[in-house]
Amino acid sequence: MAAQPGHAVSCGEVDAALMPCIRYLTGRGGNTPSPANCSGVRAVKAMSQTTADKRASCDCVKAAASREPDLQDAAAQSLPAKCDVQLDIPISRSVDCSR
Template identity: 75%
Template sequence: MKAAVVAVIAILAVIAVFAQPGQAVSCGQVDAALVPCISYLTGRGGDSPSPACCSGVKAVKDMAQTTADKRGCCSCIKAAANRYADLKDAAAQSLPTKCGVQMDIPVSRTVDCDKIN
């Protein structure tokens, strides 16, 4: 049941991105897309991210098309990462690669988002 709710939230976030072209990316959209990744990132979800998590990572990549969007997504990801004291840095850094997504946005608590192009 919980997975279904998370999937619905992720889908709604993606729909919201496409329904409002030209709007800035919100942290709510980024957070909703990455909610399925929390168990993997905190070490409670096994050695691989779930398909729902990887779909969320791909959705964030699709949201971040401009430099401003990339920096905005980065700030949202950084803030979200800092909310989880048990976040595993190695899992966060490997997340895009494990999902087969090449991201310009690092998943990190310490990244300087202003340096992203």
């Protein structure tokens, strides 16, 4: 699911990658992320290699987080680490994606 060179990251791609994570991020999926959750995080990392792609992915993640009223911030912030993925994009409603 990695983006092609010269291909801008779309919110549709980011949303599709993170869709399996919704139950975990809203507290309905237990305390441990599933393999599908971690695959989604790895997919977002893979498609977010350039600075422009990271900003685009960040904007998409922020928008998706804002649409989910039950999102648990602690679960969102810990998801990449629990999946052993160094993700340069915070999963947050309040992140400044221009930084």
